[in-house]
Amino acid sequence: MAFITRQNIRSLSSSAALRAAIKHVTVIGGGLMGAGIAQVAASTGHSVVLVDTSEDILKKSTKGIEASLKRVAKKKFAEKPEDGEAFVQKVLKNISTSTDAVSVVQGTDLVVEAIVENLKVKQDLFGALDKAAPEHTIFASNTSSLPIADIASSTARLDRFGGLHFFNPVPMMKLVEVIKAPATSQQTFDALLEFSKALGKHPVSCKDTPGFIVNRLLVPYMLEAVRLHERGHGSKEDIDVAMKLGAGYPMGPFELLDYVGLDTSKFIIDGWHEKDPDNPLFAPSPLLNKLVAEGKLGKKTAWVRNLLQTQNVNNSPENT
Numbered sequence: 001m002a003f004i005t006r007q008n009i010r011s012l013s014s015s016a017a018l019r020a021a022i023k024h025v026t027v028i029g030g031g032l033m034g035a036g037i038a039q040v041a042a043s044t045g046h047s048v049v050l051v052d053t054s055e056d057i058l059k060k061s062t063k064g065i066e067a068s069l070k071r072v073a074k075k076k077f078a079e080k081p082e083d084g085e086a087f088v089q090k091v092l093k094n095i096s097t098s099t100d101a102v103s104v105v106q107g108t109d110l111v112v113e114a115i116v117e118n119l120k121v122k123q124d125l126f127g128a129l130d131k132a133a134p135e136h137t138i139f140a141s142n143t144s145s146l147p148i149a150d151i152a153s154s155t156a157r158l159d160r161f162g163g164l165h166f167f168n169p170v171p172m173m174k175l176v177e178v179i180k181a182p183a184t185s186q187q188t189f190d191a192l193l194e195f196s197k198a199l200g201k202h203p204v205s206c207k208d209t210p211g212f213i214v215n216r217l218l219v220p221y222m223l224e225a226v227r228l229h230e231r232g233h234g235s236k237e238d239i240d241v242a243m244k245l246g247a248g249y250p251m252g253p254f255e256l257l258d259y260v261g262l263d264t265s266k267f268i269i270d271g272w273h274e275k276d277p278d279n280p281l282f283a284p285s286p287l288l289n290k291l292v293a294e295g296k297l298g299k300k301t302a303w304v305r306n307l308l309q310t311q312n313v314n315n316s317p318e319n320t
């Protein structure tokens with residue numbers, strides 16, 4: 001932060017000043033979502049540190065970002081491919097990586113967390129970061145299904161904590177849900193709205209209610225598709241085709257499940273089942289549990305398998 005002091009950050013009111021406030025962003029979690037968020041933030045001129053638990057994961061994330069940037073550049077600079085290559089290199093220069101979240105947050109304006117969908121793990125992370133981050137730093141979670149207030153409860157910065165819920169694939173999806181928890185200050189909320197706009201996204205305002213807007217509607221739809229199939233009322237292929245050709249969705253529900261990741265989907269459903277155990281829609285799915293236990297996580301399985309091979313950790317048949 002070049003020109004804003006701790007004292008005057010609280011008195012900033014114009015949106016231009018708030019937009020200027022977020023320059024340095026720390027993205028925690030370099031998986032499907034974190035890599036996309038880092039890419040978009042870096043593409044729009046922010047300086048980004050991407051954090052994950054190992055150098056191998058970070059190498060894969062960076063490779064994925066480069067591949068995605070090349071797809072963007074191919075379209076954006078169709079007439080001048082050399083400008084496209086320069087764009088890719090410029091954006092990559094805006095991203096550095098680290099495995100030490102606590103040390104890098106010391107110089108950051110905004111932390112966007114995109115780690116595993118588990119309340120305790122997110123709380124532990126934010127609790128540790130809260131002690132290290134400067135006072136002005138805003139914390140945001142990309143959670144799909146957990147209450148922002150519950151995640152924020154491990155910190156002492158409830159007013160500077162909100163939700164920034166991006167959509168997969170981040171470089172292509174225009175929406176960001178900006179979540180105002182009961183204790184989120186108006187300034188923090190405005191700063192998150194402005195940040196979303198600075199990324200070229202379209203923000204919508206959400207309350208801290210289960211699933212916010214999109215997942216409140218999308219998750220029951222996807223669950224109903226799984227239940228329909230479990231009842232033997234349609235093949236996965238027919239259900240996907242029906243929703244694409246009949247409802248105009250770009251992907252059918254099973255294709256989307258595969259795209260989102262079966263592990264993340266299971267975390268979401270298990271969490272909602274725990275909160276609402278009598279709702280049959282949220283009952284565990286033996287098929288989903290089996291696939292996740294076998295390490296079959298959907299589209300990202302190839303990525304994970306690749307990583308395990310790189311690390312030479314575990315190439316046993318259960319993991320392939």
Ligand SMILES: CCCCCCCCCCCCCC(=O)CC(=O)SCCNC(=O)CCNC(=O)[C@H](O)C(C)(C)COP(=O)(O)OP(=O)(O)OC[C@H]1O[C@@H](n2cnc3c(N)ncnc32)[C@H](O)[C@@H]1OP(=O)(O)O
Pocket residue numbers: 068069071072075143144166167168169170171172173214215218219222223226250251256257260265266268269283284285288
């Ligand atoms: C009982 C238990 C069951 C459990 C069920 C529980 C379910 C719970 C699930 C809840 C999930 C919640 C997740 C969440 O919190 C919120 C979400 O993110 S939901 C997901 C939202 N996303 C979507 O719905 C995606 C829908 N799909 C699409 O919009 C398109 O298919 C897509 C844009 C992905 C790809 O487009 P398509 O035309 O199909 O394919 P192409 O490959 O031709 O791509 C078109 C165009 O886009 C470019 N592109 C695609 N991906 C990227 C990328 N990552 N980076 C850069 N560019 C990309 C590609 O290059 C193409 O460009 P052209 O110039 O057109 O060639």
Ligand SMILES: NC(=O)C1=CN([C@@H]2O[C@H](COP(=O)(O)OP(=O)(O)OC[C@H]3O[C@@H](n4cnc5c(N)ncnc54)[C@H](O)[C@@H]3O)[C@@H](O)[C@H]2O)C=CC1
Pocket residue numbers: 028029030031032033034051052053057101113114115116117118121125142143144145165166167168259260261264300
């Ligand atoms: N997959 C999706 O379509 C969407 C997911 N989300 C949410 O985004 C978050 C991340 O989801 P994905 O990117 O799909 O998961 P992912 O599994 O692809 O990536 C998570 C990454 O976080 C890393 N990680 C885990 N614990 C960590 C820690 N303590 N410190 C640093 N890194 C850590 C993992 O190594 C992994 O690389 C979840 O909360 C999920 O609900 C939100 C929108 C869409």
